[in-house]
Amino acid sequence: MTKGKIVGLEGSFAVAEAVRMANTDVISAYPITPQTHIVERLSEMVADGDLDADFICVESEHSAMSACVGASAAGARVFTCSAGQGLELMHEVLYIPSSMRLPVVAVAANRALSAPLSVWCDHSDVMALRDISWVQMFAENNQQAFDLTTCAFRIAEDKDVLFPTMVHIDGFYLSHVIEDMVLPEEEEVAGFIPDYKHPFVLDPDKPVSMGCYGPPFIYSETKKAQDVAFDNTRPRIQEIWDEFGELFGRQYLPVESYKMEGARVALVTMGSCSETAMLAVDELRAAGVDVGLIRLRLWRPFPFKELREAVKDLDLLVVLDRAISFGMGGPVCSELKSALYNKREDLKIVGFIGGLGGRDIQISEFKYMVTQAQEKVKAIERGKEVETVIIGVREGGGR
Amino acid sequence: MIEICIYGRGGQGAVTLAELVAHAAISEGKHAQSMPSFGPERRGAPVLAFLRVSETERIKIRAEVTEPDVLIVLDPGLLQVGDVVSRLKKDGTAVINTMKSHDEMKSRLSVNKLATVDAMSIAREVLGLPIVNTTMLGAMIKATGIVKLESLEAPLEERFGKVATKNIEAMNEAYAVTVVS
Numbered sequence: 001m002t003k004g005k006i007v008g009l010e011g012s013f014a015v016a017e018a019v020r021m022a023n024t025d026v027i028s029a030y031p032i033t034p035q036t037h038i039v040e041r042l043s044e045m046v047a048d049g050d051l052d053a054d055f056i057c058v059e060s061e062h063s064a065m066s067a068c069v070g071a072s073a074a075g076a077r078v079f080t081c082s083a084g085q086g087l088e089l090m091h092e093v094l095y096i097p098s099s100m101r102l103p104v105v106a107v108a109a110n111r112a113l114s115a116p117l118s119v120w121c122d123h124s125d126v127m128a129l130r131d132i133s134w135v136q137m138f139a140e141n142n143q144q145a146f147d148l149t150t151c152a153f154r155i156a157e158d159k160d161v162l163f164p165t166m167v168h169i170d171g172f173y174l175s176h177v178i179e180d181m182v183l184p185e186e187e188e189v190a191g192f193i194p195d196y197k198h199p200f201v202l203d204p205d206k207p208v209s210m211g212c213y214g215p216p217f218i219y220s221e222t223k224k225a226q227d228v229a230f231d232n233t234r235p236r237i238q239e240i241w242d243e244f245g246e247l248f249g250r251q252y253l254p255v256e257s258y259k260m261e262g263a264r265v266a267l268v269t270m271g272s273c274s275e276t277a278m279l280a281v282d283e284l285r286a287a288g289v290d291v292g293l294i295r296l297r298l299w300r301p302f303p304f305k306e307l308r309e310a311v312k313d314l315d316l317l318v319v320l321d322r323a324i325s326f327g328m329g330g331p332v333c334s335e336l337k338s339a340l341y342n343k344r345e346d347l348k349i350v351g352f353i354g355g356l357g358g359r360d361i362q363i364s365e366f367k368y369m370v371t372q373a374q375e376k377v378k379a380i381e382r383g384k385e386v387e388t389v390i391i392g393v394r395e396g397g398g399r
Numbered sequence: 400m401i402e403i404c405i406y407g408r409g410g411q412g413a414v415t416l417a418e419l420v421a422h423a424a425i426s427e428g429k430h431a432q433s434m435p436s437f438g439p440e441r442r443g444a445p446v447l448a449f450l451r452v453s454e455t456e457r458i459k460i461r462a463e464v465t466e467p468d469v470l471i472v473l474d475p476g477l478l479q480v481g482d483v484v485s486r487l488k489k490d491g492t493a494v495i496n497t498m499k500s501h502d503e504m505k506s507r508l509s510v511n512k513l514a515t516v517d518a519m520s521i522a523r524e525v526l527g528l529p530i531v532n533t534t535m536l537g538a539m540i541k542a543t544g545i546v547k548l549e550s551l552e553a554p555l556e557e558r559f560g561k562v563a564t565k566n567i568e569a570m571n572e573a574y575a576v577t578v579v580s
Contacts, residue, residue, distance in 0.1 A: 006425065006428075007425070008421055008422045008425035008426075008431065141461075172434075172435070173434075173461050176434070176435050177432060177433065177434045177461070178418050178421045178422070178431075178432070178433045179421070179425075179430075179431065179432045179433075179458065180425045180429075180430050180431060180457075272461050273461065273462075275459035275460070275461055276459065276460050276461050276462050278459055279459055279460055360462050360463045361462060362462045362463075362465065363460065363462070
């Protein structure tokens, strides 16, 4: 069932291969650590004639996304990638392709935000992009980085989706790691991603205005339409993942679980630390703790239904956030609480923040979170306020 | 699974060494993961790279190696800079580039298994450059047998093109002269 050849590839190169095999027409990107290798490899591919695409060099991420918007409106298959500060500079323009229903595909090599300057991984950049109305998903390893980038083109360009789509790969942990993965045959990928024909092409012979003025009498209706359309993408995303699974033997789901049989407690993760968390679950299970792992694969649109199904038999959710919403706590934890409120009043949700700015998360940290969360539940039951703990901090709180 | 830490200085090719062995292991049908220690690398500054090789199980852990089975030291000066050897497992192996004699190093370092080679002299002579990573491949393979020596030839050719031959020569030379005990 698993087709293709086993190769050793860096995560960045796995993404570049997916972009090449998708026969992308236009790439516009500005290099920034830790995304740089993706841009470098794509620019080599274009220069060497291995990918027949226009590579538009730009002076900033703001311009990169602007070029992508123009090219996508003209009907091209378009790719860009960025990270951390780059995504922040791109931020203003990120809302444009989603509101204009342009199927731009992007990869974010997740990185912390300044200050202090950090090129290392966390999800601060992801959390600044929650409301941009892009389909967003997380890869946990290089195989998934390839697979999900491949799927992203299909999802974005599907006539029942037509929203830009972003794949999150954790900076360094995926972008700079070489590991073994299966690289499918080009023809197989070409068969999965048909040629793209945008339904409303910007054409000088039939001039139209796109993304023009939205005065109060029409803006609310436009946003309602966008919200409904974005919500309605969920079934197609699953169908496209199912089709990929049939063809390539790797099945993706909006919420994926690990060892949840009989679990009363579950860890919740997103991204590259998920497989480390699996090893912690293995060790805790061996020690008699009824714990499992829930991973959010689809981040936007948020997978409410699948999450509620995954937690239905649980007493406790232990959530790891790799970002801080200052003055609020862990953003993923807040969202899970919001998604489950009124549904499971007896379910306790305890959040931790960790892995900030490239701080390593070892198996022992996940085990610590589960043990500590069980202690915190006792405090919650005594009516105490429980604060979010930042793990691994050397002084004061944490450990 | 075998876990390896490679200590070097920026420009010595610690990260490249990890990547070359990962490619060689994968070409032998093994699972492998190379991971740099994530920094803005500067020439001369201490650099740490991680490598995991597994015969059977896919490698799931995605975190730094904290207790290596094998330690590769590209620059002997690093032994003085930090606590390099203490994290090595009790039954672990240290592979060290040094101009000192094997016996002297053996008496100075308390490690289970020690491999020493004067990689700097070999690299200078064969490559004409003081870059020891590919030379140290030979010492590493001799001490650990983690991959076959010939499995490194294709990754070296892929990486270095025309100058791969000299790098292979340096690796083979180190393999021949590395002392292990």
